[in-house]
Amino acid sequence: MSVKIRGIDFQSNTDNAMGLRFTNLSHRWGFQCPNWPYFEDVKIERIHYMAKSGVLSQRITTSMHSTTHIDAPAHVVQGTPFIDEVPLPHFFGSGIVVSIPKKKWESITADDLEKACGHAIRPHDVLIINTGWHKIYEDGDYFAYCPGLVPSAADWMVDKHVKVLGHDTQANDHPLATAIGAHRNGPLLPHLKEEYRIWSNGRDWSEDFPEWEPVHNKLFKHGILGIENVGGDLEEVTGKRCTFAFFPWNWDRGDGCIIRLVAITDPKQAYRIEKGEAF
Numbered sequence: 020m021s022v023k024i025r026g027i028d029f030q031s032n033t034d035n036a037m038g039l040r041f042t043n044l045s046h047r048w049g050f051q052c053p054n055w056p057y058f059e060d061v062k063i064e065r066i067h068y069m070a071k072s073g074v075l076s077q078r079i080t081t082s083m084h085s086t087t088h089i090d091a092p093a094h095v096v097q098g099t100p101f102i103d104e105v106p107l108p109h110f111f112g113s114g115i116v117v118s119i120p121k122k123k124w125e126s127i128t129a130d131d132l133e134k135a136c137g138h139a140i141r142p143h144d145v146l147i148i149n150t151g152w153h154k155i156y157e158d159g160d161y162f163a164y165c166p167g168l169v170p171s172a173a174d175w176m177v178d179k180h181v182k183v184l185g186h187d188t189q190a191n192d193h194p195l196a197t198a199i200g201a202h203r204n205g206p207l208l209p210h211l212k213e214e215y216r217i218w219s220n221g222r223d224w225s226e227d228f229p230e231w232e233p234v235h236n237k238l239f240k241h242g243i244l245g246i247e248n249v250g251g252d253l254e255e256v257t258g259k260r261c262t263f264a265f266f267p268w269n270w271d272r273g274d275g276c277i278i279r280l281v282a283i284t285d286p287k288q289a290y291r292i293e294k295g296e297a298f
Contacts (some may be wrong), residue, residue, distance in 0.1 A: 056162055
């Protein structure tokens, strides 16, 4: 049941007193973690360390939108809730992990979702999408060339009453519908305009992606939060129904938060959440 880590015994993710299986769906956060094109690098300073103080204390400087994280509606839609204002049930719940393999710049559409999980999705589910791109999560191609969700997918999720969306791509929108393309402070990567024209057999990126972050806007206005850069052991739970936990910091007026996304399964159905009895 136990696993020894640096000389100390702990219960393991897959063999523990609760009988539950915990599967990490988060990328590593830390020194030189991959970053969106206009973010500063993560900075970590040891304020105290063993030789100096006999304890370890560290100070971090980071965007909350690095590695696996959840967006608050206020991140994109002015006048909507900040992360601390979103009720706690929206960071926990049952749902599914669905496989929708995609290649460079391909769209994730309503038809893709209906074909992959229309028979399985339930109202208020957490929906996690595995496109396969978590396998190449690094600085470079991942951010520029990811596939992405398009407005029809957002409409499908609103119609199905999805509670939270998660995916192994760089944003809740196609990259060319963000500032990576010709929107807001972009294009951050102007060379992609000609690359896209060649890739699409002559189409202009502004014609194919005329709106700025339309999926963010549709989802957030309906209270559907988005988890970006899902990773970890995603393959282990793809095609399965799980319970998910991903609580953010209680950050006053937070625009989002780095999270530890975890899929939890109960193979023997022997564990139950306490009902709050007095002791």
